Amino acid sequence: MSEQSPVPSVHPTTSSMQALKRVRTRHFQAAKEEGAPFTGLTSYDMLTAQIFDEAGIDFLLVGDSAGNNVLGYDTTLPVTIDDLIPLTRAVAKAVKRAFVVADMPFGSYETGPLEALHTAVRFMKETGAHAVKLEGGRRSAEQIRRIVDAGIPVMAHIGFTPQSEHGLGGHLVQGRGEAADELLADAHAVEEAGAFAVVLEMVPAEVAKRVTAELRIPTISVGAGPHTDGQLLVWTDWAGLTTGRVPRFVKQYADLKTILGDAARAYKADVQAGAFPTDEHSF
Ligand SMILES: Nc1nc(=O)c2c([nH]1)NC[C@@H]1CN(c3ccc(C(=O)N[C@@H](CCC(=O)O)C(=O)O)cc3)CN21
Ligand SMILES: CC(C)C(=O)C(=O)O
Numbered sequence: 001m002s003e004q005s006p007v008p009s010v011h012p013t014t015s016s017m018q019a020l021k022r023v024r025t026r027h028f029q030a031a032k033e034e035g036a037p038f039t040g041l042t043s044y045d046m047l048t049a050q051i052f053d054e055a056g057i058d059f060l061l062v063g064d065s066a067g068n069n070v071l072g073y074d075t076t077l078p079v080t081i082d083d084l085i086p087l088t089r090a091v092a093k094a095v096k097r098a099f100v101v102a103d104m105p106f107g108s109y110e111t112g113p114l115e116a117l118h119t120a121v122r123f124m125k126e127t128g129a130h131a132v133k134l135e136g137g138r139r140s141a142e143q144i145r146r147i148v149d150a151g152i153p154v155m156a157h158i159g160f161t162p163q164s165e166h167g168l169g170g171h172l173v174q175g176r177g178e179a180a181d182e183l184l185a186d187a188h189a190v191e192e193a194g195a196f197a198v199v200l201e202m203v204p205a206e207v208a209k210r211v212t213a214e215l216r217i218p219t220i221s222v223g224a225g226p227h228t229d230g231q232l233l234v235w236t237d238w239a240g241l242t243t244g245r246v247p248r249f250v251k252q253y254a255d256l257k258t259i260l261g262d263a264a265r266a267y268k269a270d271v272q273a274g275a276f277p278t279d280e281h282s283f
């Protein structure tokens with residue numbers, strides 16, 4: 001690093017987000033303008049939320065991916081508001097710095113702006129989350145507008161939207177070829193509706209780059225390449241805990257499946273061998 005141009009304290013070399021007491025919506029905007037990428041992970045419980053918060057992860061999404069990762073469903077479709085409220089409350093209570101986003105589940109906003117507002121109000125009132133997220137571009141624009149007008153920040157989510165996996169015909173990359181224009185239209189629609197950020201899921205990197213350049217609001221990649229303003233991963237994929245198919249866009253930063261499996265086998269072997277518990281574990 002060159003020492004020739006001292007960096008003013010208001011513009012640290014990494015990100016001005018790191019020093020924040022609490023991350024707020026304007027800081028995502030500032031990060032985009034600074035070109036300092038921010039990070040998010042999903043979280044569904046207090047302990048992971050504390051760990052990720054202390055590690056400096058900027059936002060935690062209490063995703064409806066809890067359906068796959070906590071509740072034992074094959075998809076996110078059966079997940080309800082009542083399933084997510086206690087998980088979101090636990091995450092919001094656990095963090096000091098991270099921005100907490102509550103994911104609105106399938107069937108909680110599609111009928112119209114008032115249903116969407118009612119759901120968003122429930123999450124804000126009952127969980128302590130700082131924003132809500134919902135899926136869909138142009139089709140969800142009125143819902144986004146109504147929630148934002150009530151003073152609730154909205155994170156949009158376009159590209160591959162897991163709640164419509166049957167309509168989309170599987171876990172497929174969105175916005176390829178001619179469909180890039182559709183994706184751009186969705187991105188502009190959510191920005192105009194007042195979303196403070198937009199998740200791009202499973203979108204070609206070059207298309208995500210174009211969206212990021214055209215929008216004023218920050219873009220967040222989950223399987224949309226490196227040219228966005230932030231990155232997001234499902235924590236169980238990222239930590240190597242997922243037992244099912246792990247998407248190609250995931251980088252595994254740990255191997256928790258092996259660590260926990262080895263620990264379970266060692267515990268069982270110790271008990272069978274009389275090696276646990278010993279006097280030091282007894283009263
Ligand atoms: N962000 C995210 N969204 C999801 O919907 C999701 C996760 N993560 N992680 C856990 C499960 C597993 N899912 C997925 C999603 C995509 C692929 C996948 O491998 N897709 C192909 C792309 C196919 C194409 O070319 O269109 C790939 O090669 O990555 C696998 C599992 C869905 N679930
Ligand atoms: C993958 C992200 C964007 C999500 O919606 C979830 O985890 O539920």
Ligand SMILES: [Mg+2]
Pocket residue numbers: 063064065076103162
């Ligand atoms: Mg989700």
